[in-house]
Amino acid sequence: MQDNSSGQPYRTRQRTAVLTYFRRHPSAHVTAEELSDALRAEGTPVGKSTVYRALDKLCEAGIIRRFSIPGSDSACYQYAGGDTETCHAHFHLKCLCCGSLYHVECEQLDALTAHLGARHDFSVDYAKTVLYGTCAPCRRALAATAGDGKNKD
Amino acid sequence: MQDNSSGQPYRTRQRTAVLTYFRRHPSAHVTAEELSDALRAEGTPVGKSTVYRALDKLCEAGIIRRFSIPGSDSACYQYAGGDTETCHAHFHLKCLCCGSLYHVECEQLDALTAHLGARHDFSVDYAKTVLYGTCAPCRRALAATAGDGKNKD
DNA sequence: TTGCGTGCAAAGGTTTTGCATGGCA
DNA sequence: TGCCATGCAAAACCTTTGCACGCAA
Numbered sequence: 304m305q306d307n308s309s310g311q312p313y314r315t316r317q318r319t320a321v322l323t324y325f326r327r328h329p330s331a332h333v334t335a336e337e338l339s340d341a342l343r344a345e346g347t348p349v350g351k352s353t354v355y356r357a358l359d360k361l362c363e364a365g366i367i368r369r370f371s372i373p374g375s376d377s378a379c380y381q382y383a384g385g386d387t388e389t390c391h392a393h394f395h396l397k398c399l400c401c402g403s404l405y406h407v408e409c410e411q412l413d414a415l416t417a418h419l420g421a422r423h424d425f426s427v428d429y430a431k432t433v434l435y436g437t438c439a440p441c442r443r444a445l446a447a448t449a450g451d452g453k454n455k456d
Numbered sequence: 457m458q459d460n461s462s463g464q465p466y467r468t469r470q471r472t473a474v475l476t477y478f479r480r481h482p483s484a485h486v487t488a489e490e491l492s493d494a495l496r497a498e499g500t501p502v503g504k505s506t507v508y509r510a511l512d513k514l515c516e517a518g519i520i521r522r523f524s525i526p527g528s529d530s531a532c533y534q535y536a537g538g539d540t541e542t543c544h545a546h547f548h549l550k551c552l553c554c555g556s557l558y559h560v561e562c563e564q565l566d567a568l569t570a571h572l573g574a575r576h577d578f579s580v581d582y583a584k585t586v587l588y589g590t591c592a593p594c595r596r597a598l599a600a601t602a603g604d605g606k607n608k609d
Numbered sequence: 610t611t612g613c614g615t616g617c618a619a620a621g622g623t624t625t626t627g628c629a630t631g632g633c634a
Numbered sequence: 635t636g637c638c639a640t641g642c643a644a645a646a647c648c649t650t651t652g653c654a655c656g657c658a659a
Contacts, residue, residue: 371524424592439577
């Protein structure tokens with residue numbers, strides 16, 4: 304359980320391809336299979352095992368972030384900016400309807416953080432927290448189809 | 457996607473056992489396997505398939521809630537109080553260190569909700585949102601052991 | 610009696626691991 | 635050259651599904 308990253312990682316084509324993908328799609332959220340598929344489409348095919356291993360390493364390094372989407376079996380990964388420090392002050396909003404991922408960064412969240420820390424003695428880990436809900440486009444779409452039947456979810 | 461619970465559910469021993477477990481352990485968070493194991497230990501063994509089916513039904517009914525714990529492959533379930541209406545106005549705080557689940561209910565969250573709705577046009581689903589972080593006891597424990605080596609996570 | 614609920618086993622999917630080979634330093 | 639990284643295949647894992655039987659209503 305000690306630090307197994309003592310040996311410095313080699314800069315291989317596959318590893319570069321994965322990292323490049325996330326840098327080119329900073330707000331994209333992809334599954335391991337989607338990533339493998341995207342890399343293949345970009346001309347740099349990477350084996351699925353390697354994709355998982357690279358994802359794991361990048362997660363440990365804090366370069367990308369892993370989400371669990373309710374209702375989905377596969378995990379989702381997203382670029383974290385490479386600098387964990389810059390990503391500590393915003394939440395992620397995920398639409399359960401269309402799957403879009405939004406970044407929210409404002410003093411309202413700072414207030415919540417301060418409140419949770421001061422009053423509830425709880426230190427929120429923004430990196431692992433995702434607020435689930437419904438985004439505006441989906442809300443409108445749902446409202447448009449709400450008149451034709453039961454919609455209690 | 458329509459209401460498939462048209463047939464009223466039967467009150468079986470297994471179903472009762474699952475529900476009873478959650479009512480007797482309102483703040484417990486268990487995986488499907490842990491629940492199956494606990495029920496067996498309590499003298500009412502329930503098949504794993506049945507556990508999954510019961511969990512699924514109870515989730516649909518809003519009686520229990522399903523979580524995805526970062527770093528774990530299996531889903532976690534917890535009692536929701538049986539009344540979904542009372543559970544719409546508070547967040548859940550889960551400690552990644554000890555697994556404790558806290559309920560937070562204050563106007564700070566109302567302010568956040570209003571803000572997200574007004575400024576970011578996003579409707580948060582409190583029932584599916586969990587804030588991850590570290591609770592006070594664990595923070596103290598981590599602080600106490602922070603001096604003896606690397607602890608960069 | 611009717612038909613849902615149950616349990617076993619097998620299938621389904623995602624993720625991990627073993628081992629031989631290839632490529633970076 | 636040494637050693638990590640890669641990729642294929644198989645395993646391990648959680649979860650769902652099919653089917654025959656049992657039990658609630």
